[in-house]
Amino acid sequence: MSNIYSSPTGPRLAGLHDKFxxxxxxxxxxxxxxxxxxxxxxxxxxxxxxxxxxxxxxxxxxxxxxxxxxxxxxxxxxxxxxxxxxxxxxxxxxxxxxxxxxxxxxxxxxxxxxxxxxxxxxxxxxxxxxxxxxxxxxxxxxxxxxxxxxxxxxxxxxxxxxxxxxxxxxxxxxxxxxxxxxxxxxxxxxxxxxxxxxxxxxxxxxxxxxxxxxxMPQKTQRRYEPRIYGFRVHASAALMRWQEERREEMKDRLRSRGLETGFEDEDEDDDDLESEEDEARAQEDGIDDMFEGPGIQMQTTCQHIGGYLNDRDLCTYRLVCQSTHNAIDADGCSFWRRRFLTTFEKPTWTTSNNVKYRQTYHKRRRALIYGANFWVAITKSTGKDYAKEIRRGTRCLEVLRDMTIDSFSEKKESDLAYESKNLRLIYKFIQNYDLLDVVMATDHKKEKDLLCLPKQLLCTIWSLLAPAMLSLDFEHAPTLGFPDSQQVVYGTTADHPIFGGCNGLDINMEWVVHHLNFWKYHMVRSEENTLYHAFKHLSPNETPQFWNRQLELGGSKLGRYWKGSYAYVERGEVTMIRAGEGHEDTIQDLFNGEMDIGSFQDMQLTWLDEAAGLATWPKLFEKHLHSLRRPENKARTRAQHRSSSTIPDAISNLKPQNFQFLAEGHDTTEDFLAQGWLNALPAQHGVPGWQRMTMMKYFEDADTGVIETDALWAYEGVVLPGGQIILGRWWCPSDGTGEWMYSGPFILWCVDRSEDAGGC
Incomplete structure (x- = not known):
């Protein structure tokens, strides 16, 4: 006879008369x-x-x-x-x-x-x-x-x-x-x-x-009493008093019938209860005295308490009673001005209107606390409410821009250990949200619409966050769209200009982000056996750093010591990359340190006076770099004038601010020299502190000291706000022009090697 067995969760069935x-x-x-x-x-x-x-x-x-x-x-x-x-x-x-x-x-x-x-x-x-x-x-x-x-x-x-x-x-x-x-x-x-x-x-x-x-356990009269910072919640307190009265009434009814109440013997604890009631009365009297005292004293006390609360608790504290609400909001919003300056650095605006402090504080804290899903906002993934994320993302970008402009506003020249409150909050934000995880992410929505994040502002914020993007702390962040970035960084000046606009002073922010994405791919990704290991072994002072002073309009001299690298491929491969063939088959980049175990280039700058600089600047260098050319207004109107000149007019109201430098450094196995200029740029999308850098790298004859004109390498790039990072394009002036120019990307960042390291 066959036995019957249960499922794994049930008992077994078996006949009692079976053999086994x-x-x-x-x-x-x-x-x-x-x-x-x-x-x-x-x-x-x-x-x-x-x-x-x-x-x-x-x-x-x-x-x-x-x-x-x-x-x-x-x-x-x-x-x-x-x-x-x-x-x-x-x-x-x-x-x-x-x-x-x-x-x-x-x-x-x-x-x-x-x-x-x-x-x-x-x-x-x-x-x-x-x-x-x-x-x-x-x-x-x-x-x-x-x-x-x-x-x-x-x-x-x-x-x-x-x-x-x-x-x-x-x-x-x-x-x-x-x-x-x-x-x-x-x-x-x-x-x-x-x-x-x-x-x-x-x-x-x-x-x-x-x-x-x-x-049967003994019941207790103890119960939780809701309080907000020591103050009993009024509605709950009234309900509790009603419950206590009803309990006493029911206990009296039970005693009248000769039944036990089931609660602990209150007679044993009469003294304790009386002392607790006295203490409660004393506390209530003290609270009443405080709120019934002089208005200024009460308001000051409430504001002092509010200063110790976080944002969520402060919102609840405002609703405790009318007095706390008035202390927080009704005193000309002075409380919000103090709270703003406690949390953030002094703003750049000069208004004394405290309402603006309150509005700005609310906007910044809402953006920093709730953030946004930038992946949904950029890619517009199906099934997601991307419109809401776009609004939240736009608010976050505006807040990050404003906090960047205000950062280091309270720093004094003698304060060497100053820590920016704004920069600390910005760094915490990019740790909590995916802003750096979506660099070069693309829109997945087939039907294109006008609702999107402000692209130029987004690229500007990404550029300002370059030190974090090039940090091993964010090694986990994915690198997206590398073939596109590779095509851009090796592109010609005609296809991918660095500067544009009606006067040639507007930075191509998308071009800057492509450069950052390119160097992030090679320096931060452990999967790439290119610059990662050399970058990983740099000391903390030798890696790209955030700005350390307030960003201001106009030019300024940079630090003295720099590190960097440039990338290149063979002449024929440049044409392949520009044609988009790198999307199908990866074309391997080479770097200045390929023969030197992937080490980085070192360079030291020396700043010259303007008069001395003009005397030592070769015309050949100016011919290729146009370092001293005044910005031109290329805009045209339809108005008819007597003059028919087609020569662009120079911008007369823009005062150029130029700084010249000499450079010397070590590249792979030989030393090199360089001369260059910094040109101040106007604010880009509301952010000041940008500069244009042009430099000619050259070698001198060991015997005569004459510049070898057949071995010139031209550099043009963008100095990011704060003067800590330079991104740009190099090219060989003697090896083709236009679409045949031989060029590639470079990166430089300021490092601290001595106490007198200039702006670094």
Missing amino acids: FVGPPPSSSQPNDEDTDMPTYFSGSEKTEVATYVQEFISSRGNEYFCEIDEDYLTDRFNLTGLNTEVQHYQYALDLVTDVFDMEVDDDMRESIEKSARHLYGLVHARYVVTTRGLAKMMEKYKQGVFGKCPRVICESQHLLPMGQHDQPGMSNVKLYCAKCEDLYNPKSSRHNSIDGAYFGSSFHNILFQVYPGL
Whole structure:
């Protein structure tokens, strides 16, 4: 005769008259793989103890709440009265529970019988637990804390009891009852939470405490009293007073009938209660005195308290009462001015209107706290509310720009250890949100629309965050669109100009970001075996740094010591990259340090006076670099004038500010010299501090000291605000022009090597 076995979560079925018996379950709660699928057989002569259905049911995981029903109780037909109408396959299920089932059935029938057997056991269990034997067994489980402990803090881990809210099965799942707070809780385990509440009944827990009154815990009058910074919440306090009055009324009614209240003896603690009430009255009197005192003193106290609160708590504190609201908002908003200057650095505006301080504070804190999902805002992923993220992202970009402009506004020249509050908050923002994870991400939406982040402002903020983008702290940030960036950095001046606009002074911000993305790919990505290892071994002072002074309009001299690198490919590969072939097959970049184990270029600058600089600036260098050419107004109107000259007019109201420098450095295995200029640029998208850098790198004849004109390398780039990083394009003046020019990207950053390191 074939044996019938249960599913992994149910008991096993087997005929008692079989030749072999099913062995007891493993002691571990997690059976071995082979034990799960196949039973263990023992011959009848080995005297192995047979596990009954009830024993296996009780030992199964998730059935800890049940107690073991006596066999005599299960076999007494009186105890099973009426269950034949509640349980499907009642007779088969009863035979299985009482271990007399002996019949061959198919798998579907077997599963149905096992389900009915579990249901039958649960219904019998509800009747058994209110008997003397059942109550005794459940009492032991209760004492051991098998059913869990009350999560309410004031109940102090009071043991719980299982109960049902209904006696009819299928109405609700089992709940846990706390006799101390007289409340119900859901079981923590999902296995226990799926048990039908009718398997325990709605009366069992009350009967248990009637039979064993010593188990009833003493109730306590302690309860949580809501307060906001020491002040009781008025609405809740009124409700609590009403509850206390009703409780006292009910206790008097119980005493009048000679019944115990169930609470601790109040007479023993009369002295303590009186002292607590006196103390509460004293506190209330003190609070009343404070709020009923002179208006200025009360307002100052409320503002002083508000100064110690974070933003979320401050919003709640404003709503405590009219006095706190007036202290925060009604005093000409002076509180917000002080709070703004405590959190941020002094703004660049000169207005004395405190309302602007409040509005700006709210805007900045909302942007810094809630941020934006920049991936959704840029890519416009389907299924996402990208319009909301675009609005939030735009607000964040504006806040980051304004905080950048105001950073270091309170720094004094003698303060060498100054730490910018704004810059610290900006750095924390880019750590918390994905702004640097979406550099060069593209719009996925097929139908293009006008709703998008302000592209130029976005690229400007990315450029300002270049030190973070080129930091190993953000090594996890992905590098997107590298083939596009490679094509841009090797592009010609005609296809990808650095400067544009009607006067040639507007920086191509997208070009700057492509350069940053290119160098990030090679310097920060560990997967690339190019500059990563050399960059990783630089000391902290030798890596790109954020600006360390307030950004201002106009030019300024830079630091003295610099590091950097330039990238190049073979002449034929430049044409391939410009044609877009790098998108299909990766074209490997080479660097200045390829022959020197990937080391970086070192360069030292020396600044000249303007008069001396003009005398030493070769005309050949000016011919290629146009370092001293005045900006020209290329804009044209439709107005008819007498003069028909087509020569662009110079911008007369722009005062050029130029600084010349000499440079010397080491490149791979040889030394080089260079001369160059810095030209001040106007603010870009509201951010000041940008400059144009032009430089001619050359070599001198060792004997005569004459410049070797056939080995010139021209450099033109952008100095990012703060004067710490320069990005740009190099080209060979003697090797083609226009679309045939031989060019590539370069990067330089200021490093501290001595205490007199200029602007660094």
